[in-house]
Amino acid sequence: QLQLQESGPGLVKPSETLSLTCTVSGDSISTDYYYWGWIRQPPGKGLEWIGNVYYTGITYHNPSLKSRVTLSVDTSKAQFSLKLSSVTAADTAVYYCARSSYNYFYMDVWGTGTTVTVAS
Amino acid sequence: QSALTQPPSASGSPGQSVNFSCTGTSSDVGAYNYVSWYQHHPGKAPKLIIYEVTKRPSGVPDRFFGSKSGNAASLTVSGLQAEDEADYYCSSYAGTNIFVFGSGTKVTVL
Numbered sequence: 001q002l003q004l005q006e007s008g009p010g011l012v013k014p015s016e017t018l019s020l021t022c023t024v025s026g027d028s029i030s031t032d033y034y035y036w037g038w039i040r041q042p043p044g045k046g047l048e049w050i051g052n053v054y055y056t057g058i059t060y061h062n063p064s065l066k067s068r069v070t071l072s073v074d075t076s077k078a079q080f081s082l083k084l085s086s087v088t089a090a091d092t093a094v095y096y097c098a099r100s101s102y103n104y105f106y107m108d109v110w111g112t113g114t115t116v117t118v119a120s
Numbered sequence: 121q122s123a124l125t126q127p128p129s130a131s132g133s134p135g136q137s138v139n140f141s142c143t144g145t146s147s148d149v150g151a152y153n154y155v156s157w158y159q160h161h162p163g164k165a166p167k168l169i170i171y172e173v174t175k176r177p178s179g180v181p182d183r184f185f186g187s188k189s190g191n192a193a194s195l196t197v198s199g200l201q202a203e204d205e206a207d208y209y210c211s212s213y214a215g216t217n218i219f220v221f222g223s224g225t226k227v228t229v230l
Contacts, residue, residue, distance in 0.1 A: 039166075039221075046123065046224040047158075047166070047209050052217065060217035063121065096165065105213035106156040106171035113165060 002027040004097050004111035012091075012118050018084040022097030022111060029078045030055040036073065036080045037100050037107065040093040048093075052100055053080050087118045121214050124149065124222035131228040137198040140225045142210030143191060148220055150191035154213035157186055157195050160224075161206045170195065197227065205229045 008020035022036065029036065037052035051061040053071040061069050070083040084091060094115050098107040125143040132138040142149065142157075149155055157170035168177055170186035173193060183204075185196040193212070197204055210222035 037219075047160075047211075047221040048123075049211070049219040049221055052219075063218070100219075101171075104172055105152075105154040105219065106168055107158070107166075107211070108168045108171075108177065110165035110167075 002099065002109050004099065004109060006095060006097050006111045006114040008095075008114060008116070010115055010117060012087055012116060013120050014088055014118055015086055018082070018087050018091060018116055018118070020082045020095055020097075020114065020116070021079050022081070024078045024080070024099075029073065029080070030075050033102055034099050035060075035102050037098050038071070038082045039096045039098055039107070039110075041096070041113075042090070042093040050082065050084075050095075054102070089118050092116065092118045121148065121218065121220050124210055124212060124220055126208075126210060126222040126225045128223070129226045129228065131230055132197075132200045133230045134200050134202065136200050137196060138200060138227060139194055139196040140208070140227075142193040142195070142212075142222045144193075144212055144220070145191055148212040148214040149188065149193055151215065152213045153188065155186065155188055155193040156211045157184075157193075158209045158211065159204075159206045160209060166209065200229050202229050 035052040035054045038050040059071040073080040094113040096113045097111040099109040130140045158166040160166040173188045
């Protein structure tokens with residue numbers, strides 16, 4: 001059974017870079033049928049798609065965040081990662097990683113989420 | 121791209137039905153039959169309940185029904201149960217491997 005688990009610092013200072021990793025277990029990360037993505041939920045707000053990464057390293061981003069987002073994948077470790085630069089308090093959120101169908105565009109397996117607070 | 125528009129709240133008594141919309145544009149909801157819906161209980165991971173507008177993943181009861189007309193999709197939950205109380209989000213493919221979520225609807229079981 002596929003499982004995803006987010007990890008990373010829970011507190012990041014303003015202007016610094018937020019770094020999170022998602023570890024995939026129970027199935028291969030190197031699949032042609034899915035890509036791996038990040039979604040966040042700021043306090044009291046809705047879900048926001050951040051971006052997806054394919055196992056080959058091809059990335060897709062939310063245009064509103066694109067200039068600050070770096071996505072990567074390490075197939076040898078079965079992990080994919082998110083870096084968000086120049087963070088502000090507006091980046092405080094619960095961050096989820098998820099598996100997305102490459103052909104049918106739905107997110108069928110989610111991590112439990114990790115809370116990241118941006119504060120000095 | 122802008123978030124899809126959902127009503128902030130919907131409610132119904134146990135056993136009743138509730139229906140709510142997800143309105144996008146001709147570039148997302150109207151352009152593709154790739155609308156999905158997610159049930160989110162606070163503090164837990166979102167759960168996929170509808171994909172490709174009308175399809176249900178294995179294990180999702182047929183009380184959940186999705187549809188689409190033009191630039192708007194809808195989710196109907198029939199035979200409301202206490203455990204259906206949650207936030208519901210729609211999502212649509214918006215082309216070039218871009219996704220957009222809805223603003224979310226909080227469903228209350230009275």
